[in-house]
Amino acid sequence: MAREAAFLAINPRRRLVCVEYPGLVRDPGKMLLTLGGEDGVSRVYTDPSRRLELYFRPKDPYCHPLCANRFPTTAMLLRVKRKIRRRGSEVTGDHALQEPSQEIRFEMEILGVISTIYKFQGMSDFQYLASHLGPDGKQISMYDKVLLQKPQKEEFFCQELPLYIPPPIFSRLDTAVDYFYRPETQHREGYNPPQVSAENLIGLSRARRPHNAVFVSFEDREVPTKPLEAAAQNWKKMCTNAMDMKVEEELKQLFDIRPIWSRNALKANVSIHPDKLKLLLPYMAYYMVTGPWRSLWVRFGYDPRNNPEAKIYQVLDFRIRCGMKYGYTTNEIPVKAKRSAYNYSLPITVTKTASQTINMQDLKHGLGSFNQSSVKKAPASRYKLKDSIYIFREEALPPYRQMFYQLCDLNVESLQKVIHRNDGEEVTCTEKDGWCLQKTSDELRDSMSLMIKQLIRSKRPALFSSKSRQADGKDQLTYESGEEEEEE
Numbered sequence: 001m002a003r004e005a006a007f008l009a010i011n012p013r014r015r016l017v018c019v020e021y022p023g024l025v026r027d028p029g030k031m032l033l034t035l036g037g038e039d040g041v042s043r044v045y046t047d048p049s050r051r052l053e054l055y056f057r058p059k060d061p062y063c064h065p066l067c068a069n070r071f072p073t074t075a076m077l078l079r080v081k082r083k084i085r086r087r088g089s090e091v092t093g094d095h096a097l098q099e100p101s102q103e104i105r106f107e108m109e110i111l112g113v114i115s116t117i118y119k120f121q122g123m124s125d126f127q128y129l130a131s132h133l134g135p136d137g138k139q140i141s142m143y144d145k146v147l148l149q150k151p152q153k154e155e156f157f158c159q160e161l162p163l164y165i166p167p168p169i170f171s172r173l174d175t176a177v178d179y180f181y182r183p184e185t186q187h188r189e190g191y192n193p194p195q196v197s198a199e200n201l202i203g204l205s206r207a208r209r210p211h212n213a214v215f216v217s218f219e220d221r222e223v224p225t226k227p228l229e230a231a232a233q234n235w236k237k238m239c240t241n242a243m244d245m246k247v248e249e250e251l252k253q254l255f256d257i258r259p260i261w262s263r264n265a266l267k268a269n270v271s272i273h274p275d276k277l278k279l280l281l282p283y284m285a286y287y288m289v290t291g292p293w294r295s296l297w298v299r300f301g302y303d304p305r306n307n308p309e310a311k312i313y314q315v316l317d318f319r320i321r322c323g324m325k326y327g328y329t330t331n332e333i334p335v336k337a338k339r340s341a342y343n344y345s346l347p348i349t350v351t352k353t354a355s356q357t358i359n360m361q362d363l364k365h366g367l368g369s370f371n372q373s374s375v376k377k378a379p380a381s382r383y384k385l386k387d388s389i390y391i392f393r394e395e396a397l398p399p400y401r402q403m404f405y406q407l408c409d410l411n412v413e414s415l416q417k418v419i420h421r422n423d424g425e426e427v428t429c430t431e432k433d434g435w436c437l438q439k440t441s442d443e444l445r446d447s448m449s450l451m452i453k454q455l456i457r458s459k460r461p462a463l464f465s466s467k468s469r470q471a472d473g474k475d476q477l478t479y480e481s482g483e484e485e486e487e488e
Contacts, residue, residue: 014112068118122174213282218291231282260313292434308426311435312408
């Protein structure tokens, strides 16, 4: 029997997505439910950075998913039908009995083109069931006691239950990897390990890393007049070209004009590699740890606690207030957070942060030693930040939800009036308010919060209801103090 060629028509507009399901599918509806339904699969497909999640127990909130990786592919979905036509037994003229025969015919149809495929290549995560051992040693389910299915009375929340705190994630990876343990560090003879206090053993406050910087607390009586010898040597080793010397001179001029600077303010005024700035700052200034100038760099020999004019250099910890009483929630505010738990979705996402284009040439030769081809890629201001990183303006939103401003960088006339209310009448410098009057920081935060609220209202008027507009129109100068905000 001669073979005949088959011609099939392809509809390029009908594109499909393939999912290699790790199981035997008997009910497509239930299978799709384990993937989040059509809506869940569509949301994952629209975001190329996300992985497809498979929940074997979709109604169990404690079920840990399997994750599928997304790959591009070139394939087709082909439907093949095998049709069999059977013929019964026949009696021929010579009364010979002919055996029954069958005719097999195939029909093929291309349903669509597959351009994306999801493959489950990882291992299943650990499963932690909500159960506990009963008196007879059998497992007893706790789902009816820990899951809130409907509004309950107070007795539901006060019932005695075994402790059940499942971890949010057991492993950050779902593929097997080789773990190479770091060899034990071999120190030179005479090395003394740094002393770790009890408060550094557990908690967020780790031991301070030595960078040869001089740290000064508000309670210290004296301030240093020169850098440590190790800091000077480290910078001299790094300062090997004219560009580094120029940056050193620029930084020295900045500290002559203004004795106290924040790191971000310096980054906005001087173009220098961040790693070089770590070595240059301890050579130029000391670091205040506590007090009204905390987290700031102060010129050697300058004591702001003895100079009332240092009031304008005090730091203000400002945070954008979010909540329903302010008219907008955390997700609605047009200012993104630096770090957020919502963005930490390993192993659900596969997007990785791009590595910085930094090489040893940047550190050794500075910005002025590139050839002509690299000058266009590395201008003199490649490391400079925008001035909004340290200056507050009434008509602009802060770049982050938490900012550390110096009082002199609040470029609003009404705020400067609050700061200079007691000019010439400063008596004592306190650790909380410095040379300013009491509650000055709270008044500044209230005024800045009102400015930001009005600015957000002008950009997104739909966030504020008519009721809140009327209330604000009657009393626009009604503030909520910073202390009340902290007590909530």
